[in-house]
Amino acid sequence: MVAEADGARIVVTGGAGFLGSWLCERLVGEGATVVCVDSLVTGSRENVASLEAHPRFTVVRADVCDGIPVDGHVDMVFHLASVASPVHYLRLPLETLRTGSVGTTHALDLAARTGARFLLGSTSEVYGDPLEHPQHESYWGNVNPIGPRSVYDEAKRFAEASTAAYRRARGTDTTIARIFNTYGPRMALADGRVVPAFVQQALAGEPLTVAGDGSQTRSLCWVGDTVDGLVRLAASGEAGPVNIGGDVEITVLDLARRVIQITRSSSTIEHVPLPQDDPQVRRPDLTQAEGLLGWRPRTPLDDGLTRTIEWMAARGRPERVPA
Numbered sequence: 001m002v003a004e005a006d007g008a009r010i011v012v013t014g015g016a017g018f019l020g021s022w023l024c025e026r027l028v029g030e031g032a033t034v035v036c037v038d039s040l041v042t043g044s045r046e047n048v049a050s051l052e053a054h055p056r057f058t059v060v061r062a063d064v065c066d067g068i069p070v071d072g073h074v075d076m077v078f079h080l081a082s083v084a085s086p087v088h089y090l091r092l093p094l095e096t097l098r099t100g101s102v103g104t105t106h107a108l109d110l111a112a113r114t115g116a117r118f119l120l121g122s123t124s125e126v127y128g129d130p131l132e133h134p135q136h137e138s139y140w141g142n143v144n145p146i147g148p149r150s151v152y153d154e155a156k157r158f159a160e161a162s163t164a165a166y167r168r169a170r171g172t173d174t175t176i177a178r179i180f181n182t183y184g185p186r187m188a189l190a191d192g193r194v195v196p197a198f199v200q201q202a203l204a205g206e207p208l209t210v211a212g213d214g215s216q217t218r219s220l221c222w223v224g225d226t227v228d229g230l231v232r233l234a235a236s237g238e239a240g241p242v243n244i245g246g247d248v249e250i251t252v253l254d255l256a257r258r259v260i261q262i263t264r265s266s267s268t269i270e271h272v273p274l275p276q277d278d279p280q281v282r283r284p285d286l287t288q289a290e291g292l293l294g295w296r297p298r299t300p301l302d303d304g305l306t307r308t309i310e311w312m313a314a315r316g317r318p319e320r321v322p323a
Protein backbone atom coordinates (compact mmCIF):
# COMPACT_ATOMS: atom_id res chain seq x y z
CA MET A 1 0.00 0.00 0.00
CA VAL A 2 1.04 3.61 -0.33
CA ALA A 3 0.92 5.69 2.79
CA GLU A 4 2.22 8.64 0.76
CA ALA A 5 2.26 9.50 -2.91
CA ASP A 6 5.70 11.17 -2.65
CA GLY A 7 8.23 8.94 -4.41
CA ALA A 8 5.68 6.25 -5.27
CA ARG A 9 5.11 4.87 -8.78
CA ILE A 10 1.38 4.88 -9.42
CA VAL A 11 -0.66 3.52 -12.35
CA VAL A 12 -3.96 5.28 -13.04
CA THR A 13 -6.19 3.47 -15.53
CA GLY A 14 -8.62 5.93 -17.07
CA GLY A 15 -6.16 8.66 -16.13
CA ALA A 16 -7.04 10.83 -19.13
CA GLY A 17 -10.72 10.92 -18.21
CA PHE A 18 -12.50 13.61 -16.23
CA LEU A 19 -11.91 12.22 -12.74
CA GLY A 20 -8.66 10.45 -13.69
CA SER A 21 -7.01 13.62 -14.95
CA TRP A 22 -7.72 15.44 -11.69
CA LEU A 23 -6.34 12.46 -9.79
CA CYS A 24 -3.16 12.37 -11.91
CA GLU A 25 -2.59 16.07 -11.29
CA ARG A 26 -3.00 15.64 -7.57
CA LEU A 27 -0.63 12.64 -7.43
CA VAL A 28 2.08 14.25 -9.57
CA GLY A 29 1.72 17.38 -7.40
CA GLU A 30 2.40 15.24 -4.34
CA GLY A 31 5.62 13.85 -5.77
CA ALA A 32 4.46 10.57 -7.35
CA THR A 33 5.56 9.16 -10.68
CA VAL A 34 2.32 8.53 -12.55
CA VAL A 35 1.68 6.20 -15.48
CA CYS A 36 -1.68 7.06 -17.02
CA VAL A 37 -3.18 4.17 -19.00
CA ASP A 38 -6.11 5.23 -21.16
CA SER A 39 -7.78 4.04 -24.37
CA LEU A 40 -8.83 7.63 -25.09
CA VAL A 41 -12.34 6.40 -25.97
CA THR A 42 -13.95 8.98 -23.69
CA GLY A 43 -10.77 10.39 -22.13
CA SER A 44 -8.56 12.82 -24.03
CA ARG A 45 -4.97 14.06 -24.19
CA GLU A 46 -6.36 17.54 -23.68
CA ASN A 47 -7.45 16.56 -20.16
CA VAL A 48 -3.84 15.84 -19.21
CA ALA A 49 -2.24 18.58 -21.33
CA SER A 50 -0.94 20.35 -18.22
CA LEU A 51 1.03 17.21 -17.28
CA GLU A 52 2.31 16.02 -20.66
CA ALA A 53 5.72 17.67 -20.33
CA HIS A 54 6.19 16.64 -16.71
CA PRO A 55 9.13 14.24 -16.17
CA ARG A 56 7.16 12.15 -13.68
CA PHE A 57 4.12 11.68 -15.95
CA THR A 58 3.59 9.28 -18.86
CA VAL A 59 0.55 8.41 -20.96
CA VAL A 60 0.26 4.86 -22.28
CA ARG A 61 -2.49 4.56 -24.87
CA ALA A 62 -4.01 1.12 -24.26
CA ASP A 63 -7.38 -0.50 -23.73
CA VAL A 64 -7.34 -2.30 -20.36
CA CYS A 65 -9.29 -5.14 -22.03
CA ASP A 66 -6.15 -5.97 -24.05
CA GLY A 67 -3.85 -6.00 -21.00
CA ILE A 68 -1.93 -3.26 -19.22
CA PRO A 69 1.49 -2.73 -20.80
CA VAL A 70 3.31 -1.44 -17.73
CA ASP A 71 6.60 -3.01 -16.63
CA GLY A 72 8.61 -2.61 -13.48
CA HIS A 73 7.84 -1.71 -9.94
CA VAL A 74 4.35 -0.39 -9.08
CA ASP A 75 3.24 0.83 -5.63
CA MET A 76 -0.38 1.61 -6.34
CA VAL A 77 -3.01 1.00 -9.02
CA PHE A 78 -6.04 3.28 -9.24
CA HIS A 79 -8.43 1.47 -11.58
CA LEU A 80 -10.82 4.07 -12.99
CA ALA A 81 -10.98 2.96 -16.63
CA SER A 82 -14.57 2.74 -17.85
CA VAL A 83 -17.06 4.89 -19.64
CA ALA A 84 -19.17 6.45 -16.92
CA SER A 85 -21.99 8.45 -18.48
CA PRO A 86 -25.31 6.67 -19.15
CA VAL A 87 -25.25 8.08 -22.70
CA HIS A 88 -21.91 6.39 -23.33
CA TYR A 89 -22.58 3.05 -21.70
CA LEU A 90 -25.93 2.73 -23.45
CA ARG A 91 -24.08 3.39 -26.73
CA LEU A 92 -21.21 0.99 -25.86
CA PRO A 93 -22.93 -1.81 -23.90
CA LEU A 94 -20.64 -4.70 -24.78
CA GLU A 95 -17.47 -2.64 -24.40
CA THR A 96 -18.68 -1.45 -20.97
CA LEU A 97 -19.24 -5.03 -19.81
CA ARG A 98 -15.80 -6.08 -21.05
CA THR A 99 -14.04 -3.16 -19.41
CA GLY A 100 -15.64 -3.88 -16.04
CA SER A 101 -14.87 -7.60 -16.23
CA VAL A 102 -11.86 -8.38 -18.45
CA GLY A 103 -10.28 -4.95 -17.95
CA THR A 104 -10.65 -5.14 -14.17
CA THR A 105 -9.07 -8.62 -14.14
CA HIS A 106 -6.06 -7.20 -15.99
CA ALA A 107 -5.77 -4.31 -13.53
CA LEU A 108 -6.01 -6.70 -10.58
CA ASP A 109 -3.39 -8.99 -12.16
CA LEU A 110 -1.04 -6.02 -12.43
CA ALA A 111 -1.48 -5.27 -8.72
CA ALA A 112 -1.16 -8.94 -7.73
CA ARG A 113 2.00 -9.35 -9.85
CA THR A 114 3.72 -6.23 -8.56
CA GLY A 115 2.49 -6.31 -4.96
CA ALA A 116 0.83 -2.92 -5.42
CA ARG A 117 -2.17 -1.69 -3.48
CA PHE A 118 -5.25 -1.62 -5.71
CA LEU A 119 -8.16 0.83 -5.60
CA LEU A 120 -11.27 0.06 -7.63
CA GLY A 121 -13.23 3.10 -8.77
CA SER A 122 -16.68 1.65 -8.24
CA THR A 123 -19.96 3.52 -8.30
CA SER A 124 -23.18 4.38 -6.52
CA GLU A 125 -24.83 2.53 -9.43
CA VAL A 126 -24.11 -0.73 -7.58
CA TYR A 127 -27.07 0.32 -5.40
CA GLY A 128 -29.28 0.56 -8.52
CA ASP A 129 -32.64 2.24 -7.83
CA PRO A 130 -32.15 2.02 -4.07
CA LEU A 131 -34.80 0.88 -1.64
CA GLU A 132 -32.70 2.09 1.31
CA HIS A 133 -32.00 5.77 1.79
CA PRO A 134 -29.40 7.11 2.30
CA GLN A 135 -27.23 4.28 0.99
CA HIS A 136 -24.89 2.68 3.50
CA GLU A 137 -22.11 0.40 2.22
CA SER A 138 -23.88 -2.58 3.80
CA TYR A 139 -26.82 -2.19 1.37
CA TRP A 140 -26.75 -4.80 -1.43
CA GLY A 141 -28.68 -2.74 -3.92
CA ASN A 142 -31.64 -3.00 -6.25
CA VAL A 143 -30.34 -3.52 -9.78
CA ASN A 144 -32.35 -4.73 -12.78
CA PRO A 145 -29.89 -7.35 -14.10
CA ILE A 146 -31.20 -7.23 -17.68
CA GLY A 147 -32.20 -3.56 -17.94
CA PRO A 148 -30.28 -1.13 -20.15
CA ARG A 149 -28.21 0.25 -17.24
CA SER A 150 -27.15 -3.25 -16.18
CA VAL A 151 -24.16 -3.18 -18.56
CA TYR A 152 -22.58 -0.59 -16.28
CA ASP A 153 -24.10 -1.60 -12.95
CA GLU A 154 -23.40 -5.31 -13.25
CA ALA A 155 -19.95 -4.74 -14.72
CA LYS A 156 -19.07 -2.66 -11.66
CA ARG A 157 -20.64 -5.23 -9.36
CA PHE A 158 -18.54 -7.91 -11.05
CA ALA A 159 -15.51 -5.65 -10.62
CA GLU A 160 -16.26 -5.36 -6.90
CA ALA A 161 -16.69 -9.14 -6.62
CA SER A 162 -13.36 -9.66 -8.43
CA THR A 163 -11.61 -7.14 -6.17
CA ALA A 164 -12.93 -8.85 -3.04
CA ALA A 165 -11.97 -12.29 -4.43
CA TYR A 166 -8.38 -11.23 -5.27
CA ARG A 167 -8.08 -10.00 -1.70
CA ARG A 168 -9.34 -13.30 -0.30
CA ALA A 169 -7.75 -15.75 -2.75
CA ARG A 170 -4.49 -13.99 -3.64
CA GLY A 171 -3.92 -11.71 -0.67
CA THR A 172 -3.87 -8.63 -2.92
CA ASP A 173 -4.06 -5.38 -0.97
CA THR A 174 -7.32 -4.01 -2.37
CA THR A 175 -9.88 -1.36 -1.63
CA ILE A 176 -13.12 -0.18 -3.22
CA ALA A 177 -14.42 3.38 -3.54
CA ARG A 178 -18.11 3.75 -4.38
CA ILE A 179 -18.07 7.05 -6.18
CA PHE A 180 -21.31 9.06 -6.38
CA ASN A 181 -22.14 11.75 -8.98
CA THR A 182 -19.10 13.97 -9.39
CA TYR A 183 -18.91 17.18 -11.41
CA GLY A 184 -16.47 19.90 -12.37
CA PRO A 185 -14.30 21.25 -15.19
CA ARG A 186 -13.18 18.70 -17.84
CA MET A 187 -16.44 16.76 -17.80
CA ALA A 188 -16.94 16.02 -21.46
CA LEU A 189 -19.26 18.75 -22.60
CA ALA A 190 -21.28 16.39 -24.78
CA ASP A 191 -21.40 13.36 -22.51
CA GLY A 192 -25.05 13.80 -21.62
CA ARG A 193 -24.67 13.90 -17.85
CA VAL A 194 -26.91 16.24 -15.99
CA VAL A 195 -24.45 19.00 -15.03
CA PRO A 196 -22.81 19.52 -18.43
CA ALA A 197 -26.20 19.09 -20.16
CA PHE A 198 -27.94 21.75 -18.06
CA VAL A 199 -24.99 24.15 -18.13
CA GLN A 200 -24.67 23.93 -21.92
CA GLN A 201 -28.39 24.44 -22.37
CA ALA A 202 -28.51 27.39 -19.98
CA LEU A 203 -25.53 29.08 -21.62
CA ALA A 204 -27.13 28.63 -25.07
CA GLY A 205 -30.51 29.93 -23.87
CA GLU A 206 -32.11 26.60 -24.77
CA PRO A 207 -34.67 24.77 -22.60
CA LEU A 208 -33.18 22.59 -19.86
CA THR A 209 -34.22 18.98 -20.50
CA VAL A 210 -35.48 17.73 -17.13
CA ALA A 211 -36.15 13.98 -17.21
CA GLY A 212 -39.58 12.99 -15.88
CA ASP A 213 -41.05 15.39 -13.34
CA GLY A 214 -37.54 16.12 -12.01
CA SER A 215 -38.34 14.85 -8.51
CA GLN A 216 -35.52 12.28 -8.64
CA THR A 217 -32.53 13.26 -6.51
CA ARG A 218 -28.75 13.16 -6.78
CA SER A 219 -26.01 14.28 -4.35
CA LEU A 220 -23.33 16.03 -6.36
CA CYS A 221 -19.70 16.17 -5.30
CA TRP A 222 -17.04 18.63 -6.49
CA VAL A 223 -14.31 16.71 -8.34
CA GLY A 224 -11.50 18.01 -6.11
CA ASP A 225 -13.31 16.66 -3.06
CA THR A 226 -13.89 13.27 -4.71
CA VAL A 227 -10.19 13.03 -5.60
CA ASP A 228 -9.25 13.86 -2.03
CA GLY A 229 -11.47 11.00 -0.84
CA LEU A 230 -9.80 8.57 -3.26
CA VAL A 231 -6.29 9.60 -2.18
CA ARG A 232 -7.18 9.22 1.49
CA LEU A 233 -8.71 5.81 0.88
CA ALA A 234 -5.61 4.70 -1.03
CA ALA A 235 -3.36 5.88 1.79
CA SER A 236 -5.42 4.10 4.43
CA GLY A 237 -5.20 0.38 4.97
CA GLU A 238 -8.95 0.05 4.55
CA ALA A 239 -10.49 -2.66 2.37
CA GLY A 240 -13.75 -0.78 1.81
CA PRO A 241 -16.09 -0.40 0.16
CA VAL A 242 -16.31 3.24 1.20
CA ASN A 243 -18.84 5.71 -0.23
CA ILE A 244 -17.32 8.89 -1.65
CA GLY A 245 -19.94 11.44 -2.62
CA GLY A 246 -21.78 14.67 -1.98
CA ASP A 247 -23.73 15.19 1.22
CA VAL A 248 -26.36 17.58 -0.13
CA GLU A 249 -29.23 15.94 -1.93
CA ILE A 250 -31.01 17.96 -4.60
CA THR A 251 -33.84 17.16 -7.01
CA VAL A 252 -33.01 17.34 -10.68
CA LEU A 253 -35.66 20.05 -11.08
CA ASP A 254 -34.06 22.18 -8.35
CA LEU A 255 -30.66 21.63 -9.95
CA ALA A 256 -32.05 22.96 -13.25
CA ARG A 257 -33.38 26.04 -11.44
CA ARG A 258 -30.00 26.59 -9.69
CA VAL A 259 -28.14 26.43 -13.01
CA ILE A 260 -30.59 28.90 -14.61
CA GLN A 261 -30.15 31.22 -11.63
CA ILE A 262 -26.34 31.13 -11.55
CA THR A 263 -26.00 31.59 -15.31
CA ARG A 264 -28.72 34.28 -15.28
CA SER A 265 -30.13 32.46 -18.29
CA SER A 266 -33.51 33.09 -19.90
CA SER A 267 -33.86 29.34 -20.52
CA THR A 268 -37.08 27.57 -19.67
CA ILE A 269 -37.57 23.99 -18.45
CA GLU A 270 -38.75 21.24 -20.76
CA HIS A 271 -39.77 17.85 -19.40
CA VAL A 272 -38.48 14.85 -21.38
CA PRO A 273 -39.12 11.11 -20.81
CA LEU A 274 -37.44 9.56 -17.77
CA PRO A 275 -34.89 6.93 -18.85
CA GLN A 276 -35.70 3.33 -17.89
CA ASP A 277 -34.55 2.34 -14.37
CA ASP A 278 -33.39 5.90 -13.59
CA PRO A 279 -32.71 5.85 -9.82
CA GLN A 280 -35.36 7.87 -7.96
CA VAL A 281 -33.11 8.83 -5.04
CA ARG A 282 -29.38 8.80 -4.33
CA ARG A 283 -27.42 10.00 -1.32
CA PRO A 284 -24.38 8.39 0.31
CA ASP A 285 -24.23 7.54 3.98
CA LEU A 286 -20.81 9.06 4.74
CA THR A 287 -20.31 7.64 8.24
CA GLN A 288 -17.49 5.36 7.05
CA ALA A 289 -15.72 7.98 4.94
CA GLU A 290 -15.77 10.36 7.87
CA GLY A 291 -14.86 7.82 10.56
CA LEU A 292 -12.21 5.85 8.66
CA LEU A 293 -10.72 8.55 6.42
CA GLY A 294 -11.63 11.83 8.10
CA TRP A 295 -13.18 12.82 4.78
CA ARG A 296 -16.23 14.91 4.00
CA PRO A 297 -16.97 16.96 0.89
CA ARG A 298 -16.08 20.60 1.49
CA THR A 299 -17.11 22.56 -1.59
CA PRO A 300 -20.61 24.10 -1.54
CA LEU A 301 -22.67 23.25 -4.63
CA ASP A 302 -23.04 26.87 -5.74
CA ASP A 303 -19.24 27.40 -5.63
CA GLY A 304 -18.53 24.24 -7.58
CA LEU A 305 -21.27 24.96 -10.10
CA THR A 306 -19.97 28.50 -10.60
CA ARG A 307 -16.45 27.21 -11.33
CA THR A 308 -17.84 24.57 -13.68
CA ILE A 309 -20.03 27.09 -15.50
CA GLU A 310 -17.07 29.48 -15.94
CA TRP A 311 -14.98 26.68 -17.41
CA MET A 312 -17.75 25.53 -19.74
CA ALA A 313 -18.57 29.08 -20.83
CA ALA A 314 -14.94 29.54 -21.86
CA ARG A 315 -15.05 26.37 -23.99
CA GLY A 316 -17.94 27.28 -26.29
CA ARG A 317 -20.39 24.87 -27.79
CA PRO A 318 -19.55 21.15 -28.03
CA GLU A 319 -20.39 18.66 -30.68
CA ARG A 320 -23.81 16.99 -30.26
CA VAL A 321 -24.36 14.15 -27.81
CA PRO A 322 -24.04 10.93 -29.83
CA ALA A 323 -27.41 9.27 -30.39
Ligand code: UDP
Nearest residue numbers: 086192193194195197209210211216252278
Ligand atom coordinates in the same frame (compact mmCIF):
# COMPACT_ATOMS: atom_id res chain seq x y z
N1 UDP B 1 -31.01 14.12 -16.42
C1 UDP B 1 -31.91 15.08 -16.85
N2 UDP B 1 -31.64 15.78 -17.99
C2 UDP B 1 -30.50 15.57 -18.72
C3 UDP B 1 -29.56 14.60 -18.27
C4 UDP B 1 -29.84 13.88 -17.11
O1 UDP B 1 -32.95 15.31 -16.21
O2 UDP B 1 -30.33 16.26 -19.74
C5 UDP B 1 -31.31 13.37 -15.19
C6 UDP B 1 -31.20 11.86 -15.32
O3 UDP B 1 -32.39 11.30 -15.86
C7 UDP B 1 -30.95 11.47 -13.88
C8 UDP B 1 -30.11 12.62 -13.34
O4 UDP B 1 -30.36 13.72 -14.22
O5 UDP B 1 -32.17 11.42 -13.16
C9 UDP B 1 -28.61 12.34 -13.31
O6 UDP B 1 -28.25 11.84 -14.58
P1 UDP B 1 -26.75 11.61 -15.03
O7 UDP B 1 -26.81 11.11 -16.45
O8 UDP B 1 -25.92 12.81 -14.76
O9 UDP B 1 -26.16 10.47 -14.09
P2 UDP B 1 -26.79 9.24 -13.28
O10 UDP B 1 -26.86 9.71 -11.88
O11 UDP B 1 -28.15 8.90 -13.82
O12 UDP B 1 -25.81 8.16 -13.52
